[in-house]
Amino acid sequence: MVYSTVFLAFFIIASSSAYVLLENDDPEESIIWPSEFNFNAEVIDLVNAYIETLEVWYSAENNRSRVDYINGTNKVYYVGETDDDLGVEYTIHPMTTEEVKNEIVCVKADLEGEQPDFLPVTDDYEYSHEEQLDGKQVRVWTKEREDEDEELIQTTLYVYRTDYDFDVPVKMVRKGSNLKDGATIFHRMTNFKQFGFLVDAADVTLADESDCEEALNTDFKTQIERLHPHNPVHVNKAFHSYKKHHSKTYKKTEVELRKAIFHRNWMRVHAHNRKNLGYRMELNEFADRTAEELKGLTGTRPSPPIAHGSMPFPHTNEELMDLVEELPKSYDLRFQGVLGPIKNQGSCGSCWAFTITATVEGALSKANGGRNLDLSEQSLVDCAWGFKNYGCNGGQIDKAYEYVLKHGIPLESQYGEYIRRDGFCNVDNTTETLKIRGFAMVTPRNPEALKLALVKYGPVAVAIHASNNMQLYSSGVFYDIECDGNYPNHGVVVVGYGERDGTPYWIVRNSWGENWGQDGYILMSAVNNNCMLQDTPYYPIV
Structure with a gap:
């Protein structure tokens, strides 16, 4: 599949701006995201049969964001890049060794670009209609494309306009189908919950940043265990590391295609390994190829x-x-x-x-x-x-x-x-x-x-x-x-x-x-x- 940006488990991630603000205030002509927000999300993968939850905080004013996975068991704090310095990513997770059990550790790594805001880029969406959803009058936006791999990718985004003239996401549904036989390739739904507009600096700031150690250059398999397929920054890191580990080279025109396939397979591997079914899967040299290939x-x-x-x-x-x-x-x-x-x-x-x-x-x-x-x-x-x-x-x-x-x-x-x-x-x-x-x-x-x-x-x-x-x-x-x-x-x-x-x-x-x-x-x-x-x-x- 070919995407213009990195394909996430539940949406196309915005990688450059905190919000979209257009002069045209017609609700059928634009989607406007707030510049400060906090929300919970429930990601339902209908093909791989699993549910994952996360919570996001984003603050354009503080140039920081944060995402928590598994009820805060794993946390990632971001400080966006500025004209003077690279950004920083702080990853916090438990670690168990022969000497310690469930010790909380923090690893620091460079971050290029702005801190992620975890809301979808909406430039290519078209307004469809209005309907009632979860007690709200929502506007429905859609995007559909056929890619070079003979797949049909359909996305539906449900948002409602607040009294403050910006929008709030309610649900996003993404489905990929094979054009040859109509078979479903992926089908994911995200429910956005408890969307709030006030973010305190303490919500997006790690209190003890000085205690975080620099990330070591570990092997690919160890590194992938510390990354998360729902995280846009981690998707880029994982794909870069994957290419290096397996000595992969691509034509310029196919990089985004391979990244999208890799990400889809990463989601499969991640979902499978969480189920403890008796065997494990991994991102081997075949993880950037389709089933047809x-x-x-x-x-x-x-x-x-x-x-x-x-x-x-x-x-x-x-x-x-x-x-x-x-x-x-x-x-x-x-x-x-x-x-x-x-x-x-x-x-x-x-x-x-x-x-x-x-x-x-x-x-x-x-x-x-x-x-x-x-x-x-x-x-x-x-x-x-x-x-x-x-x-x-x-x-x-x-x-x-x-x-x-x-x-x-x-x-x-x-x-x-x-x-x-x-x-x-x-x-x-x-x-x-x-x-x-x-x-x-x-x-x-x-x-x-x-x-x-x-x-x-x-x-x-x-x-x-x-x-x-x-x-x-x-x-x-x-x-x-x-x-x-x-x-x-x-x-x-x-x-x-x-x-x-x-x-x-x-x-x-x-x-x-x-x-x-x-x-x-x-x-x-x-x-x-x-x-x-x-x-x-x-x-x-x-």
């Missing part, structure tokens, strides 16, 4: 219901019942020395190819005593089209194994490096390909069978549904209700299993780079066959 992270096509391996799974249910007793309580192939480094498929939908090579590499290594190989994913992208695989546009795990069974996989050192694009097949120029004797499907939706396959045969290829939540996964046991009703779209590799706080999980290897998740891995809940992980598990026979 990230489709290249997936690419595995579901196998048909009648799909099966070239060899049957060699254990009956009766045998499984006897063998289960011998299985370890937890198991992790990462500690067996049979797995190579995490790889990155990039924007090519070749997860299916990375899934196949990882399982074949692991099975061969397990069989020959830990001799690790680096097989060529690019050879599968380029050469396996005759087996219902489509390069960077996706492939099927069972069909990819059929290709490997017939043709093998060359070493990357012989075939050439992975290029993240479809290329010419040059497998004939290689001198050696690694072969498999077959592949088998593990008994579907049987966790004990999957555990046995891991322990006896090595890593197992599976097709899952990878949602947008998974793309921002950070840590914990991942359980996603958004998988329900969807189809598999991503190939990954199960490399172990375990249990945390009573929840069983699978250890899953991904192909989105080692900076994603837990060093490239994710713990996926084994409850209710979440994300269809156990529907079509395959392993190679070497």
Whole structure:
């Protein structure tokens, strides 16, 4: 999405002036904000399903403002920039370490520009009509735009004119929809409450400013925990730090677009992590991309219901019942020395190819005593089209194994490096390909069978549904209700299993780079066959 200013959770923030005062007093021609005010706001995020409250004080006369979050648990004071000096931001929050518990600390940082006033810029709004709202006769202003990302952004602002000839905000509703299918992307409503016009200097002045320490240059993940996505200054700081941390560079014309997407994802991450759902999300390298742009992270096509391996799974249910007793309580192939480094498929939908090579590499290594190989994913992208695989546009795990069974996989050192694009097949120029004797499907939706396959045969290829939540996964046991009703779209590799706080999980290897998740891995809940992980598990026979 493209915005002319920073997109906030509940409004477009004013970043330059305390109020708008026009000579034309016609109420249908302008909105006039007061220069001193205090209000409470209730922010309702209808998509991410959470509510947050804040209180704001603003004083143009004192060149200061303040915002309190979570009933004052976190406070931020601002002193605006002047002709002589930079402004200052004081952030106050509790801190707990091994030595102290809930100690209140204050951190000081430079602030460029005026102190924020937390009211929307209204230049582009059009007067619509009047109506009754919360017992007041309000004027309704609207703004609508279609952006370059094929999204429709609609904003409705409800204000009423006081006897002092300035306006007071009552409610703001912002909604973003996908123009292709009408799906809601974001939908946020802010209710402004207890709006007052008298602000004392003490309300916006920190009594003990000298006690605040200078902000240290901390890493991005630590810094983001101290910032807040509802704060316009923090949005700019967080985005600047994000770009530096992930070495991001943008064209001039796309900076505001990336900042808006980043901010939207920050709101998602912030809302999710507050719910304590068992796993955490983070602002990783994908946080400045839309869901449409990230489709290249997936690419595995579901196998048909009648799909099966070239060899049957060699254990009956009766045998499984006897063998289960011998299985370890937890198991992790990462500690067996049979797995190579995490790889990155990039924007090519070749997860299916990375899934196949990882399982074949692991099975061969397990069989020959830990001799690790680096097989060529690019050879599968380029050469396996005759087996219902489509390069960077996706492939099927069972069909990819059929290709490997017939043709093998060359070493990357012989075939050439992975290029993240479809290329010419040059497998004939290689001198050696690694072969498999077959592949088998593990008994579907049987966790004990999957555990046995891991322990006896090595890593197992599976097709899952990878949602947008998974793309921002950070840590914990991942359980996603958004998988329900969807189809598999991503190939990954199960490399172990375990249990945390009573929840069983699978250890899953991904192909989105080692900076994603837990060093490239994710713990996926084994409850209710979440994300269809156990529907079509395959392993190679070497």
